[in-house]
Amino acid sequence: xxxxxxxxxxxxxxxxxxxxxxxxxxxxxxxxxxxxxxxxxxxxxxxxxxxxxxxxxxxxxxxxxxxxxxxxxxxxxxxxxxxxxxxxxxxxxxxxxxxxxxxxxxxxxxxxxxxxxxxxxxxxxxxxxxxxxxxxxxxxxxxxxxxxxxxxxxxxxxxxxxxxxxxxxxxxxxxxxxxxxxxxxxxxxxxxxxxxxxxxxxxxxxxxxxxxxxxxxxxxxxxxxxxxxxxxxxxxxxxxxxxxxxxxxxxxxxxxxxxxxxxxxxxxxxxxxxxxxxxxxxxxxxxxxxxxxxxxxxxxxxxxxxxxxxxxxxxxxxxxxxxxxxxxxxxxxxxxxxxxxxxxxxxxxxxxxxxxxxxxxxxxxxxxxxxxxxxxxxxxxxxxxxxxxxxxxxxxxxxxxxxxxxxxxxxxxxxxxxxxxxxxxxxxxxxxxxxxxxxxxxxxxxxxxxxxxxxxxxxxxxxxxxxxxxxxxxxxxxxxxxxxx
Ligand SMILES: Cc1cc2nc3c(=O)[nH]c(=O)nc-3n(C[C@H](O)[C@H](O)[C@H](O)COP(=O)(O)OP(=O)(O)OC[C@H]3O[C@@H](n4cnc5c(N)ncnc54)[C@H](O)[C@@H]3O)c2cc1C
Ligand SMILES: NC(=O)c1ccc[n+]([C@@H]2O[C@H](COP(=O)([O-])OP(=O)(O)OC[C@H]3O[C@@H](n4cnc5c(N)ncnc54)[C@H](O)[C@@H]3O)[C@@H](O)[C@H]2O)c1
Ligand SMILES: O=C1O[C@H]([C@@H](O)CO)C(O)=C1O
Numbered sequence: 001x002x003x004x005x006x007x008x009x010x011x012x013x014x015x016x017x018x019x020x021x022x023x024x025x026x027x028x029x030x031x032x033x034x035x036x037x038x039x040x041x042x043x044x045x046x047x048x049x050x051x052x053x054x055x056x057x058x059x060x061x062x063x064x065x066x067x068x069x070x071x072x073x074x075x076x077x078x079x080x081x082x083x084x085x086x087x088x089x090x091x092x093x094x095x096x097x098x099x100x101x102x103x104x105x106x107x108x109x110x111x112x113x114x115x116x117x118x119x120x121x122x123x124x125x126x127x128x129x130x131x132x133x134x135x136x137x138x139x140x141x142x143x144x145x146x147x148x149x150x151x152x153x154x155x156x157x158x159x160x161x162x163x164x165x166x167x168x169x170x171x172x173x174x175x176x177x178x179x180x181x182x183x184x185x186x187x188x189x190x191x192x193x194x195x196x197x198x199x200x201x202x203x204x205x206x207x208x209x210x211x212x213x214x215x216x217x218x219x220x221x222x223x224x225x226x227x228x229x230x231x232x233x234x235x236x237x238x239x240x241x242x243x244x245x246x247x248x249x250x251x252x253x254x255x256x257x258x259x260x261x262x263x264x265x266x267x268x269x270x271x272x273x274x275x276x277x278x279x280x281x282x283x284x285x286x287x288x289x290x291x292x293x294x295x296x297x298x299x300x301x302x303x304x305x306x307x308x309x310x311x312x313x314x315x316x317x318x319x320x321x322x323x324x325x326x327x328x329x330x331x332x333x334x335x336x337x338x339x340x341x342x343x344x345x346x347x348x349x350x351x352x353x354x355x356x357x358x359x360x361x362x363x364x365x366x367x368x369x370x371x372x373x374x375x376x377x378x379x380x381x382x383x384x385x386x387x388x389x390x391x392x393x394x395x396x397x398x399x400x401x402x403x404x405x406x407x408x409x410x411x412x413x414x415x416x417x418x419x420x421x422x423x424x425x426x427x428x429x430x431x432x433x434x435x436x437x438x439x440x441x442x443x444x445x446x447x448x449x450x451x452x453x454x455x456x457x458x459x460x461x462x463x464x465x466x467x468x469x470x471x472x473x474x475x476x477x478x479x480x481x482x483x484x485x
Pocket of ligand 3: 094095096097100115120121122362
């Protein structure tokens with residue numbers, strides 16, 4: 001950061017938090033200080049930093065950034081004051097769509113931008129590039145922040161722009177974990193899926209594909225394998241554990257989903273690690289070689305082996321060693337004044353369960369963004385009290401024999417009681433040693449049934465386990481749980 005550091009050094013102290021705060025109180029709406037204010041605050045560097053000062057800067061243009069922008073607008077604090085610095089070429093969108101509607105086969109009308117910009121995923125206004133312009137929000141596209149200096153409150157982007165911020169909101173999310181290049185992780189035909197450019201590249205491969213291998217049995221693995229069924233592709237999922245979705249599903253719940261996938265033609269290779277991905281004579285991936293020497297042919301490989309928080313270049317702000325990510329308090333404040341972190345990258349106090357957590361799901365991205373910006377703008381000291389909520393939807397495309405949509409609320413700890421087997425519902429209840437209901441999962445519920453789940457997981461009632469075990473249907477089990485509230 002040589003040049004940025006030199007430029008920033010000249011301005012050290014000129015635009016301290018105090019001067020930003022003064023301007024916020026007294027400047028009457030402009031993001032940039034008037035020439036007179038600048039002269040008062042710092043006579044030397046004003047010229048240098050003309051055009052470089054931003055009152056609020058959000059780094060990252062993903063889900064959390066979109067919801068943060070909306071909250072700024074709702075509070076009348078966006079116009080001329082807010083800048084979003086994004087690595088991507090398009091404004092924030094609802095990332096979950098990338099492995100759902102985006103991967104529908106061409107004849108089933110796949111989702112495309114601008115259809116799913118934030119905040120349509122939660123029923124809000126669709127924030128297109130025009131929306132940002134109309135609301136006076138500056139968005140820098142395809143210009144990731146590469147360097148950061150907390151002392152001088154300065155950022156440097158890859159194009160060399162120097163930005164001084166009053167308040168900084170880090171919402172850099174996660175990046176897909178990759179297989180090493182030396183084992184073929186970067187071969188043509190090997191895909192990772194995190195952003196819309198990745199999804200476009202995958203769609204172009206699916207159009208030509210015959211045999212696909214999905215590596216990883218988590219969210220991406222399950223959603224992409226189901227999508228591949230819609231393209232009528234020969235699909236194999238390979239993962240190291242003994243069942244899919246090991247982060248959340250019990251072995252018996254996983255078995256039910258695996259059977260459903262098998263009925264749709266998907267093959268499973270469990271307990272297997274990848275030794276390497278091989279290329280054919282055209283240089284494209286042609287097979288996955290497993291550690292036991294077996295070979296699975298593939299013309300397209302999709303790797304979904306987890307995500308890593310994108311903390312760079314903000315490591316100095318404070319990274320949590322246990323869960324990764326930037327550590328924040330219950331108002332998303334980092335250890336450095338005026339710097340906040342939200343969404344996937346934030347390691348925050350999960351109040352209900354008294355632990356520090358990172359949550360890599362969209363509901364938290366939306367709610368953390370709203371909470372952070374509201375507390376920042378209103379100076380209300382309100383602690384974030386999050387109830388974990390995860391969901392997935394697969395086989396949604398028209399013509400699919402069964403649409404699958406599950407939701408989970410709470411904590412997946414303790415013993416489990418499971419009812420139903422795609423008839424069409426399944427419910428799983430996680431119950432601790434005091435008979436308190438800690439987590440609840442429901443497949444194919446009605447909206448009324450789904451709306452019961454957060455109430456149960458939030459209030460953690462003591463349930464009659466024997467009664468729940470004897471439930472004759474999912475409806476019956478939910479009624480038993482409801483009556484314990
Ligand atoms: C394919 C896919 C499907 C998903 N489906 C679901 C789902 O069904 N349900 C669910 O609950 N969750 C789902 N998730 C998770 C959910 O999308 C994330 O939790 C959510 O997007 C997190 O929001 P975020 O803003 O923290 O991060 P992101 O949305 O990832 O945004 C981070 C942004 O920061 C940018 N960035 C990173 N570094 C820099 C930098 N240095 N400078 C500038 N910009 C930078 C990135 O390019 C990106 O645009 C899915 C995720 C993926 C990848
Ligand atoms: N519906 C949703 O909530 C949803 C959907 C898609 C993606 N996402 C998010 O996107 C991110 C990435 O998802 P993901 O599915 O990659 O992560 P994940 O953590 O859900 O699953 C990773 C899987 O990869 C496998 N794995 C791990 N290391 C491996 C290795 N070295 N070789 C082979 N397999 C390995 C394991 O089977 C593991 O279950 C996560 O943050 C996830 O929450 C969420
Ligand atoms: O949360 C979500 O947002 C998108 C979509 O609803 C936006 O249109 C999607 O597929 C989700 O699961």
